[in-house]
Amino acid sequence: MKINWKKLEEKWRRKWEKAKIFEADPDPERKKCFVTFPYPYMNGPLHVGHGFTATRVDVYARFKRMQGYNTLFPWAWHWTGEPIVGAALRVKMGDQKEIRALKVIDGVPEEKLKKLVDPVYMAQYYTRESKKAVRRIGYSIDWRREFHTTSLEPTFSRFVEWQYNTLREMGYVAKGTHPVVWCPNCESPTGDHDRLEGEGVSPEEYTLIKFPFNNSYLPAATFRPETIYGVTNMFINPEATYVEAQVEDEKWIISKQAAEKLVEQLRKVKIEREFKGIELVGKFFRDPITKRKLPILPGWFVNSDSATGVVYSVPAHAPADWIAIKDLVENPGRLQEVGLDPGIVKNIKPISMISVEGFGEYPAVEIVKQLKIKDQFDPKVEEATNILYKKEFHTGVLKPICGKYAGKLVKTVKTELIEDFVKDNIADSIYDIPQEVICRCTTRCLVKILADQWFLLYSDPEWKIKTHEAADKANIYPETARSYFHDRMDWLREWACVRRTGLGTPLPWSPGWIVETLSDSTIYMAFYTINKHIKQHGIKTEQLSGKVFDYIFLEKGNVKKVAEDSGVEPAILEEMRAEFLYWYPVDLRISAKELIPNHLSFFLFQHTALFPRELWPRGISVNGMVMIEGAKMSKSKGNFVTLKNAINQHGADATRLTSILGAQGMDDPDWREKNASSTNVKLQSFHNFLNQLTKNSGRKEITSLDLWLLNAIQKRIHQVTEALETLKTRTAAEVGFFEIWNDIRWYLRRVRKPNQIVLNQVVNIWIRLLTPFIPYTCEEFWYLMGNRDFISTTDWPSYDKSKINVEAEESESLVKNLLEDTLNIIKATEITPKRICYYVSAPWKWNVYLKSLEKSTPIRVTLGNLIKELMTDPELKSMAGSVTKFVKETLDEINRMPDDRKKRRLQSVMNEKKILKEAKRFLEREFNVTINIYDEEDMQRYDPKKRASIAKPYRPAIYME
């Protein structure tokens, strides 16, 4: 019988929604549980990655709900930011790649496509589609609290305005400047995702050493200002265009491009004259430290696009400089071209100023030789530079020539040196990008310093301390993520929290700025608690003043006054305040681990800023990022599985279970089509299996096997519950689904007729344990078993210690071991037995065995001591030979047995013969043989090969023929 999942899912979803079982309202009588999932960004459909994380949230929500917690799982949509606008724009421009992705991956129908040129329509479209998927997969959501972000949901915007006004009043938001990678065409910062080229490149601050030249300066850019002590000359590209410019109140000579850059970096620049670099070649400048006069040489390798286009040369320590000089020496013709006396170049001698392990006086000269670098255009120059820079930075010590910095490690003195140089007006700085960055619009980017930018001051030391405290207090799953949090919090600095473009909420005090996407999503969980009221009571945007939020969230002000001013009934205000306090704090938030450094940290930061300690988040869980067929999920590469498609293909429960079984902890789960369809098949068999189980009409009396199964299921309850409490969702699903299945399978194999009452009990527990993972299947079966309530809201199975039965477990493991041993013998001997005899140990062996166990607890016992001890027993003494032989054979095993096992064996001594007799029919069936069971010393026994004497406690002797 093939199951129609779609129909089954539909049926139960309707019933759940009709009965409103997931709508949660405050109930002071009950403990509450508030779980959240970061609202997904609506520039595309939900994918199985969202599904994985959100399913973990839902599993926990359903688990807690069944445990009796009043559980709230709300949902919302994130519209804030640039990408939706960008995507809509690309559709408008007819970008084929974008359109193809929409059609093929997202499955957007043709007629909708035209409308997607409008970002708002796009957001609405994906929100609608995604909501369908979220409902279909069966998340237990209270939709009354749903919303989306940006000014298009004005009530939420009011909330964000309140949040930022409050943060500003508290001094956590401030104005500042900041360098960004900037596209002059788009007139906006160019993030990684908006780049055609230069991913991961960010602005770097170069130090400029200002070398006096006539009445002006040549500001040469460097990451290694300490090397100024080794300067021998300057390189200028003779073919590049340079300018003489007034920069503030100094005259600088820099490349034309550099002058343009400085303008973007808030410098006052006035270009006075443009000229070719060759004009400078052959002239002399001064070293600002020693005042030496040094020459300017032609450097065709100098990139005028990079920094200032002015480069000073340190041939002793910079391979590029050394090789450039060498080139000039070897090609006097080139010097003549530019009218330079070769003698000047020949006279240049490297100046050694850093001593570094493994190198002599002139490391650059050595490394050029080692790597066999041909000339300044050899690609190996870069490699040489990297090696040497790294080495000199970490292990290099400045030589006496370096004045007050002599004897110090480069690494430790660098910052101080730069500060000194700036103070002495020897140095300045410029920002630049070390590699080319090209915007999506094909424009070349540069660094711009944004003025009037607003920042969240995550650098504030007190705020940091409080947030660390919040991270310490919260439950974090897995625990290994905690140090990651602390580390990232230390590292966070000012965060630019507003943008010029994209959808969002305008910054209340500064129109033209929009609260940036990661900054309007930090405390919005509080909004869920009151959005229900806003909708129910039709509260208008303009009624939601700062005072209203102040009252609800911070209990500031007088209700009556607030009510009067806002026009919101005092009772409603009080209700909202109460509802907020009921649900807050957030008990659990789950996201992928990529959000730890930003979103989840901001979430903690802002809660500590705005709310008292008792409302700080209680729990955070992170998980890995979903891979598709072993590779990173990527829409542009087509390696992308939408949630909707997964559900269509495999059904909701299979999609849930496949995701959950994929991974836990910080590991990345791998979504494989094959796994999902195999899970689907497994769920079908699960359904059939349950049908069979409950149709059986077996016996009524309780046997030890029934006790064993009841014991086993109790252990499983314990395991699953424990795993879920600590968000080990994979373990929980694995134990709940597969291990219990195997338990029941074993039971059915062992018993001839199952006990139907026991089986029903076990099935009843089983499907309840599985409800969080596969709610539709379980709901259906719960109904088929005759229940008329929802399994989704029924009680979670509770662990009943009284049903734990060590004896049943031990007897069963005796049978399992015996079965294994017997099989092993059959395999080794390759005989097909017709008859098998088992011989259980003689009483004296048990006597010795138990005494040995006792003596070896808790510390190991030696053979000699043990035998001495045993010989005090006259009966054993009379058979000293056998006893010694037996002890020799068993002592090793006994000594290496873990203590708790020893204790267990001492506590319940089993009757082997009785157990084997009970298992006789089973074993006969298994091996298709006749079985005889004897006492080891039974005079009547059949024992042609004299095997009986091998018997040990827990290990009957075996004979077969």
Added chain:
RNA sequence: GCGGGGGUGUCCGAGUUUGGUCAAAGGAGACAGGCUUAGGACCUGUUGGCAUAGGCCUGCGCGGGUUCAAGUCCCGUCCCCCGCACCA
């Protein structure tokens, strides 16, 4: 570079905190048998090597060490993945 997470059998993946039922759970795949009109269904067995009696050998990235005992603890070493900001 800084920080985080890892390396286990054909594959995926537990186990490592608290050393001992660990030749190593569970799943997938493969093989064999059973059931069946049929089955991408189900059940049973096998799936590191050797072995005509329940055993032995090898084994958890690599090299050492601690211990009666190490996948698990210690030291060293190699390799892989992820994040690093104005962007969701």
